[in-house]
Amino acid sequence: MKQIEKLIDRVVARVNVNLRSFDFDAEPYARDVIPTKQMLKFDAFYGVTSHHPLRLNFKNSSLAGSYFLGKCFTDNVVLYKTDVRGDELKRKGDVMSVNGVEIPVEKDEEIHIRDSYLIKTLIHNFSHDPEAPEEFVIRNTLASFYSNIHGAPVEGCYIAPFATVDLTSLHGCKVGTFSFVQSATDLYHLEIPDGTIWMKGGTFEFKYTYEKKVLDRYIKSMPNGKPEGLLWDFMEERKGDYADIYNSAVPTAPVTVSSKSALNRYAYVAGDTQIHENVLVSQRAYLDNAWMGPGTNAQEHSYVINSRLEKNDITAHGAKIINANLAEKVFVGFNSFINGKPGMPVSLGKGSMVMPHTIIDVEEPLVIPERHAVWGYIRNADDLKTHSVSLDELSKIDGEVTLGNMQFKGCGEDLVHGFEHRIDHILEANGAYFGDVSKVRGHAQAGHMIAYNTLQPYLTGKMKGIFPTIDIQP
Amino acid sequence: MKQIEKLIDRVVARVNVNLRSFDFDAEPYARDVIPTKQMLKFDAFYGVTSHHPLRLNFKNSSLAGSYFLGKCFTDNVVLYKTDVRGDELKRKGDVMSVNGVEIPVEKDEEIHIRDSYLIKTLIHNFSHDPEAPEEFVIRNTLASFYSNIHGAPVEGCYIAPFATVDLTSLHGCKVGTFSFVQSATDLYHLEIPDGTIWMKGGTFEFKYTYEKKVLDRYIKSMPNGKPEGLLWDFMEERKGDYADIYNSAVPTAPVTVSSKSALNRYAYVAGDTQIHENVLVSQRAYLDNAWMGPGTNAQEHSYVINSRLEKNDITAHGAKIINANLAEKVFVGFNSFINGKPGMPVSLGKGSMVMPHTIIDVEEPLVIPERHAVWGYIRNADDLKTHSVSLDELSKIDGEVTLGNMQFKGCGEDLVHGFEHRIDHILEANGAYFGDVSKVRGHAQAGHMIAYNTLQPYLTGKMKGIFPTIDIQP
Numbered sequence: 001m002k003q004i005e006k007l008i009d010r011v012v013a014r015v016n017v018n019l020r021s022f023d024f025d026a027e028p029y030a031r032d033v034i035p036t037k038q039m040l041k042f043d044a045f046y047g048v049t050s051h052h053p054l055r056l057n058f059k060n061s062s063l064a065g066s067y068f069l070g071k072c073f074t075d076n077v078v079l080y081k082t083d084v085r086g087d088e089l090k091r092k093g094d095v096m097s098v099n100g101v102e103i104p105v106e107k108d109e110e111i112h113i114r115d116s117y118l119i120k121t122l123i124h125n126f127s128h129d130p131e132a133p134e135e136f137v138i139r140n141t142l143a144s145f146y147s148n149i150h151g152a153p154v155e156g157c158y159i160a161p162f163a164t165v166d167l168t169s170l171h172g173c174k175v176g177t178f179s180f181v182q183s184a185t186d187l188y189h190l191e192i193p194d195g196t197i198w199m200k201g202g203t204f205e206f207k208y209t210y211e212k213k214v215l216d217r218y219i220k221s222m223p224n225g226k227p228e229g230l231l232w233d234f235m236e237e238r239k240g241d242y243a244d245i246y247n248s249a250v251p252t253a254p255v256t257v258s259s260k261s262a263l264n265r266y267a268y269v270a271g272d273t274q275i276h277e278n279v280l281v282s283q284r285a286y287l288d289n290a291w292m293g294p295g296t297n298a299q300e301h302s303y304v305i306n307s308r309l310e311k312n313d314i315t316a317h318g319a320k321i322i323n324a325n326l327a328e329k330v331f332v333g334f335n336s337f338i339n340g341k342p343g344m345p346v347s348l349g350k351g352s353m354v355m356p357h358t359i360i361d362v363e364e365p366l367v368i369p370e371r372h373a374v375w376g377y378i379r380n381a382d383d384l385k386t387h388s389v390s391l392d393e394l395s396k397i398d399g400e401v402t403l404g405n406m407q408f409k410g411c412g413e414d415l416v417h418g419f420e421h422r423i424d425h426i427l428e429a430n431g432a433y434f435g436d437v438s439k440v441r442g443h444a445q446a447g448h449m450i451a452y453n454t455l456q457p458y459l460t461g462k463m464k465g466i467f468p469t470i471d472i473q474p
Numbered sequence: 475m476k477q478i479e480k481l482i483d484r485v486v487a488r489v490n491v492n493l494r495s496f497d498f499d500a501e502p503y504a505r506d507v508i509p510t511k512q513m514l515k516f517d518a519f520y521g522v523t524s525h526h527p528l529r530l531n532f533k534n535s536s537l538a539g540s541y542f543l544g545k546c547f548t549d550n551v552v553l554y555k556t557d558v559r560g561d562e563l564k565r566k567g568d569v570m571s572v573n574g575v576e577i578p579v580e581k582d583e584e585i586h587i588r589d590s591y592l593i594k595t596l597i598h599n600f601s602h603d604p605e606a607p608e609e610f611v612i613r614n615t616l617a618s619f620y621s622n623i624h625g626a627p628v629e630g631c632y633i634a635p636f637a638t639v640d641l642t643s644l645h646g647c648k649v650g651t652f653s654f655v656q657s658a659t660d661l662y663h664l665e666i667p668d669g670t671i672w673m674k675g676g677t678f679e680f681k682y683t684y685e686k687k688v689l690d691r692y693i694k695s696m697p698n699g700k701p702e703g704l705l706w707d708f709m710e711e712r713k714g715d716y717a718d719i720y721n722s723a724v725p726t727a728p729v730t731v732s733s734k735s736a737l738n739r740y741a742y743v744a745g746d747t748q749i750h751e752n753v754l755v756s757q758r759a760y761l762d763n764a765w766m767g768p769g770t771n772a773q774e775h776s777y778v779i780n781s782r783l784e785k786n787d788i789t790a791h792g793a794k795i796i797n798a799n800l801a802e803k804v805f806v807g808f809n810s811f812i813n814g815k816p817g818m819p820v821s822l823g824k825g826s827m828v829m830p831h832t833i834i835d836v837e838e839p840l841v842i843p844e845r846h847a848v849w850g851y852i853r854n855a856d857d858l859k860t861h862s863v864s865l866d867e868l869s870k871i872d873g874e875v876t877l878g879n880m881q882f883k884g885c886g887e888d889l890v891h892g893f894e895h896r897i898d899h900i901l902e903a904n905g906a907y908f909g910d911v912s913k914v915r916g917h918a919q920a921g922h923m924i925a926y927n928t929l930q931p932y933l934t935g936k937m938k939g940i941f942p943t944i945d946i947q948p
Contacts, residue, residue: 050937054942247722247723248722249721249928250720450933451930451932453929454929458523458925459925460523460922468946469947470945471943471945472944472945
């Protein structure tokens with residue numbers, strides 16, 4: 001296992017040198033957090049479809065978690081239980097538009113992941129970096145439990161547990177626990193404190209900060225060990241439910257889905273779950289008594305429990321929806337935790353938006369009115385007053401507004417329009433509109449049938465734990 | 475599935491043109507015998523260890539059955555449930571000795587398999603062709619159910635069900651059902667009739683022919699369908715027993731074995747089975763109430779049921795041992811069927827040799843004396859008289875001898891010495907002597923821990939059923 005340890009050392013050293021100004025040592029968050037022998041236990045999966053640009057290339061890679069779709073090269077990488085979707089990679093001939101400037105894409109976009117230690121992490125694709133539209137590189141980065149890197153090349157960063165980097169290139173940044181960062185510009189050597197939800201567009205800025213005592217109750221990063229808190233416990237308690245799926249070589253199909261929908265073979269399905277047309281249920285999504293209406297989705301690591309998603313609703317990566325009813329076109333952002341209780345459901349009105357990393361943990365039945373944005377920590381109708389705004393009202397803001405722990409600056413209309421445009425893009429890309437508005441297959445259709453290559457590392461010898469070089473091409 | 479069909483057409487056309495002098499059409503033995511959609515059902519496995527020379531390379535390959543170990547390239551191949559062991563490939567610098575001439579091996583031996591349709595077939599390795607010591611090519615060959623190609627490059631051949639080609643290069647040959655051929659020289663455009671056991675050394679020739687009515691009862695090749703007969707039924711009846719093994723992603727270990735023994739994760743183990751040291755149990759071996767003493771082996775597709783193998787016994791590929799007791803160093807050749815019955819066991823004395831493709835199907839308890847060779851069809855002590863000879867007596871033969879359906883010509887001593895030498899080599903290669911006589915790991919030790927890459931074809935689209943190109947290197 002020496003090789004893996006050497007690789008982890010290298011990642012730690014590179015992250016540390018990038019973050020030297022913060023006096024940060026990544027080591028306690030990398031070493032002994034996962035026993036290296038644990039890494040031998042998991043196979044790597046590479047998903048193959050006729051719709052994804054195929055190319056996997058390992059080179060002395062140490063370790064891979066499950067599924068890669070779409071192109072993906074690696075160098076002397078350490079990966080651990082990593083999702084990499086690569087399903088929206090740009091193709092040669094595409095044009096990327098940045099501030100009205102058209103940037104032609106010269107060759108197919110690729111993903112490279114070099115020397116990065118990613119613990120149970122999703123990486124999406126589609127580099128939003130106009131300086132490198134053809135590659136989506138993750139380099140010398142340490143990402144912790146259930147953090148997301150989404151459309152964002154990152155270099156020399158540390159991304160703490162349950163944090164998200166969205167559509168933003170980061171260089172030498174430290175992103176705090178449960179923090180969300182999305183910025184219209186590259187970020188350099190910045191530290192995002194724990195529990196910060198920060199969206200910075202060209203013309204607006206939205207910022208919310210969790211109180212430390214609230215955040216610690218839900219998720220707290222612990223050096224030399226695993227995170228603690230209710231969110232962590234929630235996922236740990238359900239971890240065992242996936243065992244049968246991973247132990248079986250043959251996909252089990254607890255429900256039948258139409259060819260216009262994708263139910264990933266590594267998703268968990270229980271209870272009276274129904275999956276309608278144009279639905280995407282990604283790997284490690286968790287559905288228990290979930291009514292998934294047409295065009296809805298449950299993305300990687302999301303949970304939908306005792307809930308009804310009416311139509312064209314989005315459950316972003318890592319979001320958890322429990323005892324809730326979603327009307328049409330509701331957006332539930334990354335890692336949000338909507339925790340309705342038996343007899344105290346959460347109802348989300350048509351077109352409402354749950355900002356990323358929102359925690360709704362009710363003490364009473366709660367109704368989110370239609371076309372309202374909500375954020376932060378909400379337990380009851382009283383909290384809702386200082387943690388929501390109607391989209392129409394938000395659109396009218398031009399200047400500075402403070403509401404509880406939330407600060408908004410700039411043009412509200414741009415945020416609302418941008419968000420609505422984004423939601424439509426997500427729905428289209430995921431296949432919600434297939435056969436209706438769109439003739440182009442989305443992920444729901446492209447992912448209906450995925451073949452898997454299951455790869456194992458050397459089990460003995462000095463290369464123990466290291467994967468042979470594997471090159472897969474069409 | 476068009477691509478697979480095209481490939482099958484090509485194999486058939488090439489086989490037919492090679493076998494045109496026999497007025498033979500391979501088509502009924504290739505087409506519709508296996509529904510092409512059946513081919514989608516099976517994953518391919520590639521076994522990886524630190525002891526095998528690693529290199530798999532597919533190129534528009536259509537379909538692969540399970541396990542490749544050791545180097546293996548392919549071109550536009552069709553494979554179906556194929557074993558390829560590649561565990562005795564020559565290495566650069568080795569020297570091959572042919573009739574006293576030393577031939578240096580210029581580069582590592584490789585296996586290529588080009589356009590060949592191999593149905594549930596084992597291919598071993600180590601080309602015995604002195605003209606091509608560095609490659610082991612199977613080309614334009616159609617092999618049928620449970621036939622073996624062992625240490626023998628073949629080109630443009632048809633190998634019928636349960637036939638074996640051993641240590642012999644064949645060019646444009648047709649090998650009949652349940653026939654065994656081993657020749658010191660290359661064979662060109664030869665037809666081996668059904669049920670022929672033929673060993674041709676430099677100085678001797680052994681030939682046995684099964685009566686048609688006996689052969690038909692045990693195995694009969696049927697065009698446009700599957701074979702028929704007791705041997706076929708025997709295997710079909712036990713096919714379902716492997717289901718759990720293949721359905722499980724995690725190896726099940728019904729018995730624990732020492733690190734000096736290999737129990738392949740795709741072997742079937744039931745009953746009161748014991749596996750001692752230096753034992754090799756290969757994939758799809760079937761053990762039920764089998765006492766596997768030290769240094770014994772059960773090679774691919776072999777069966778050991780209600781039997782005791784004392785020490786250093788060999789169960790060659792496809793051999794079946796039922797209700798039998800083997801003393802030390804007994805050799806049971808390819809596809810032999812030793813069918814003892816409850817209360818009518820078969821006892822095989824020390825150093826006895828069951829020639830390849832022998833059928834012992836008893837009507838009474840039967841004892842094979844020590845150091846005796848047996849062959850052909852044996853039901854009782856009476857049959858044994860005309861189907862056995864002591865090795866000492868055989869050694870004394872110099873000339874022509876006929877015994878029942880067996881004809882022997884030449885120097886008996888050379889056959890006996892050659893066989894004894896071969897048995898020692900097999901035992902050593904399989905690891906029977908490890909730690910004792912030999913310090914070199916055999917297959918039992920090298921195969922103790924095998925990692926698997928499990929590969930799936932495209933499930934949809936025009937490439938449906940075809941595998942992506944996969945290149946695996948150290």
